[in-house]
Amino acid sequence: MKTKAGLTRFHNCHILREGQIIKEDLWIRDGKIEDPEKVFYVEQLQADVTVDCEGLLIAPGFIDIQINGGWGVDFSYDSENVDEGIKKVSKNLLAHGVTSFCPTMVTSDVEKYHKILPQIKQTDGGQHGATVLGVHLEGPFISLAKKGAHMEEYIKTPEKGLQTIKEVYGSLENVVIITIAPELPGATEAIKDLTDLGIKVALGHSTASLAQGEQAVECGANLITHLFNAMLPFHHRDPGLVGLLASSTKKQVFYGIISDGIHTHPAALRIASRTNPKGLVLVSDAVAAQGLADGNYRIGPQLVTVEGGHAYVTGTKVLCGSTAALDSCVATFKQSLDCSMEYALEAASLHPAIALGIDHRKGKLNFAYDADFVIIHPESLKIKSTWIAGECVYKCDN
Template sequence: MKSKSVITRFNNCYILRNSKIIKEDLWIRDGKIENPEQIFYEEQLEANVTVNCDNLLIAPGFIDIQINGACGVDFSYDSENVQNGINTVAKKLLEHGVTSFCPTLITSHPEKYRQILPKIKKTQGGKHGATVLGVHLEGPFISLEKKGAHLDEYIKTPEKGIETMRQVYGPLDDVVIVTLAPELPGAIEAIKDLTKEGIKVALGHSTAALAQGEEAIKNGANMITHLFNAMLPFHHRDPGLVGLLASTTDKQVYYGLISDGIHTHPAALRIACRANPEGLVLVSDAVAALGLADGRYRIGPQAVTVLDGRAYISGTDVLCGSTTALDQCVQTFKKCIDCTPEYALEAASLHPARALGIDGRKGKLDFGYDADFIIMEPKTLNVLSTWIAGEQVYSKPK
């Protein structure tokens, strides 16, 4: 059967594989990355299509595990046009090299979850837009003291664990991440139950001490949401959730970082990277204003004002997400910490795939993996084209 499939060879290119950029061809068949030795020697076939890449760089597609919206769309607000909103953002993300993403809903009224969640389904990407991996629920089971841009009247405590969560959210069928504060009553039981359901738990919007964070990790949590933001600052006697970067737990802890040049100081980026390089996951945390001019927008139930590219809860100085796409975050991150392009690119592809437990099929250009990749300028890391399952789904206008 395979012999009848179209085989595409990308040559005259550099590819990111095993944390190294190497000069090597990339072979694609049936939406997967193929081993050329098998094609040549075992099947004795040749490529049907050859793409000359002119010494450009091919890297795995970006995976954005925290994004609230874009193009005027806020995933937590418009319950009447959910599918249109998802489609609009998914299409826009292709321009930024994002091949997979997790639409993120912030703290909302229970009725909003019941209206919106059933309409967001895990969806394979293509020319219509990036793959929807599943929903990231950020709140409402968070700390009032570290609510950030979340509305306090909707914040809740998971007193009965996952039972309370189901009462608020409804079915969790297409949920892949829940962000919660581990110090809340019932949170540890919720973490255990969510983990049993195959849902990843991220710690965030929290006043947790390090010991509480470690207890959460031991019981199944594996991520921290937007490190440094909406949590206790590092203190040498009790470093809080930030201390999980250097914790003695035997589990890899992944942590999101917003490297938009606003949310996290370059020195903080460097500290986190040096303390726990394998756990660093770049996220956009983008809001509805992504791709648009300064003005008035929304994030869930609250009004947002964007001034000079910074998004604030209207009438306050509280930041409420980013207006920067993930490809720009990668470029800013590389510049701020002066790392290799290999590391910056993997922080937005391999690392999020590992955090979600999908690194057996996404986040790499290894044989047998999904052929989700981007072709970039090697020096600037500007996205020139985006490919999902071996199909070109975006090309930068010339």
């Protein structure tokens, strides 16, 4: 089951395609999904390898656009072993069905950005781990009032727009998403310029009004970072950033949401998904404590306590990210909403692909797309195997 070259046929399976689960074979060649009619009638070829999926479900690989680390690795802190840390996390993510991800750096000092960012390269996935799509920078251009677990002394204002951002981050070469509080001085100009550079702008850790959020969307922002968390609560006179889910702006706004059973109440999940179903993007927001047993740890400059599978700033009940991987979030999401299997899976694959603008090659099982997919149990959603570019990169032993 590790074949990559040649023509491979997956049969006795159901596949998720165009919002529907259908009983159909999946054909793979040279890392891409093939059109079987072309293979049969034009090329008149037979499969080199046939994989019996034993009635399991094939879905597009999961894409995590916000993950801060895991298995003891913190993407924001250790500037000496960046490559080693990225490899460790990307390898472990394969067991959770994640085929692509955005390593996320939270608010840090300028020196950390200048040292770490050039070392996180966009990298194709394979046996070594999931594809690195590029970095998500969450801070330091955020609201002090909504800093959450971010370090106050490093928070900054983009007063000179893109100039300030470049001074703080250094190289933007490997950056694909930047989270900004849109109400800050200089933020509007920064959002326009970042969008022109092809970088996606997310709104978050913010006290912005709905009007400020709508202005940011008009300037190019298309994402909200972990909806409901670190922003003003919904108010009927001014719903704040939450109101973007149902605002009059004609642009599709995507919103990351943490469905780990603690960050977002099931009722809030239902409200968001029913208000703006196409924009919902499941994210893990996992921290270095992901994969670690309960106990006290130092994660970057902070002491963190893992308790009952959740991570808190030590001595408080302030959440500092999730410890749940994306496959767990998908299962919790489906259970909380009692939604269709198709919708739960697309929220972790198709939706993030569209939000990043890579849905022409990832997030679907359409012909000519990258053969990144998971084979899962159709009821338990347990990951049975993970595939990248048509190669089996993880297989469950039981």
